[in-house]
Amino acid sequence: MGNGSNQLSHLPMPPWWEAARKSSIEKRNAAQKSAFGKIASAANEADQKAAMSELGKHEKVLAEEFERQNNAAAFAPGVGLNLAGSAADQQAFLDMVRREMARSKSFHDLMMAINSDAAHPVHIELYPQNTLQVFDAFFGYGAQGVDMVDFAQLPVDPPPGRPEAMTQGENLAHSMAEAQAGTRLQMIKERAYPLAHADGITAGNAYRLDRGQQSARSSEVVSGLQITFDYEAGGKTIYRETVTRDQAGNVTGVSGKNVP
Numbered sequence: 001m002g003n004g005s006n007q008l009s010h011l012p013m014p015p016w017w018e019a020a021r022k023s024s025i026e027k028r029n030a031a032q033k034s035a036f037g038k039i040a041s042a043a044n045e046a047d048q049k050a051a052m053s054e055l056g057k058h059e060k061v062l063a064e065e066f067e068r069q070n071n072a073a074a075f076a077p078g079v080g081l082n083l084a085g086s087a088a089d090q091q092a093f094l095d096m097v098r099r100e101m102a103r104s105k106s107f108h109d110l111m112m113a114i115n116s117d118a119a120h121p122v123h124i125e126l127y128p129q130n131t132l133q134v135f136d137a138f139f140g141y142g143a144q145g146v147d148m149v150d151f152a153q154l155p156v157d158p159p160p161g162r163p164e165a166m167t168q169g170e171n172l173a174h175s176m177a178e179a180q181a182g183t184r185l186q187m188i189k190e191r192a193y194p195l196a197h198a199d200g201i202t203a204g205n206a207y208r209l210d211r212g213q214q215s216a217r218s219s220e221v222v223s224g225l226q227i228t229f230d231y232e233a234g235g236k237t238i239y240r241e242t243v244t245r246d247q248a249g250n251v252t253g254v255s256g257k258n259v260p
């Protein structure tokens with residue numbers, strides 16, 4: 001499948017790129033400095049070798065980080081990803097995808113796999129509002145609705161004091177993994193949805209781990225116009241997110257609290 005409905009001719013360098021690159025280079029320099037210090041002061045050859053090997057590990061991690069940043073900055077819909085929606089929504093969606101690819105290895109790997117898989121194309125319909133669903137809508141066979149207005153209600157980073165909060169990136173990873181699962185399952189959406197949704201939760205939790213969050217999404221309970229998401233670490237709930245919506249499916253509020 002081509003990307004006939006994509007309306008973007010080119011993408012500017014994302015605003016985060018320079019800062020992300022600088023932070024990676026600073027981390028590499030600090031790792032080098034520490035390793036060189038240890039090598040210089042090593043009491044014996046074994047200690048020296050250990051310091052060298054530690055440096056090698058750091059270099060590998062940083063090389064992967066650079067590669068992710070480059071792939072994220074250059075990311076544009078390929079043979080496996082079709083976007084539909086207004087040009088502004090496509091731009092906002094891709095800005096979000098690129099930002100999250102740069103800072104999550106699991107999400108980066110997922111997007112690179114989707115984007116190059118011509119046999120299993122994913123179709124993302126970007127809704128300005130009113131999906132009747134919260135955040136996204138699963139249609140099966142790779143088709144997924146993403147509600148950009150609902151997504152905008154979520155923070156880009158966990159707010160101060162609530163490190164376990166649900167973020168845009170977690171839900172983006174969820175939506176994309178769920179859409180991809182639909183291409184593989186080839187079942188009507190009612191049968192495919194629970195399986196695809198489970199893949200979405202797994203991807204969201206992998207994203208959370210990449211971002212240094214401690215807990216994983218463990219349950220969700222719908223009660224009227226409210227959905228409560230619990231996050232668990234070490235077998236107990238440590239964070240609870242409450243999402244409220246109106247009758248049309250628009251998210252009207254997101255409020256979380258740490259569970260003591």
Ligand SMILES: [Zn+2]
Pocket residue numbers: 174178196197198200
């Ligand atoms: Zn889902």
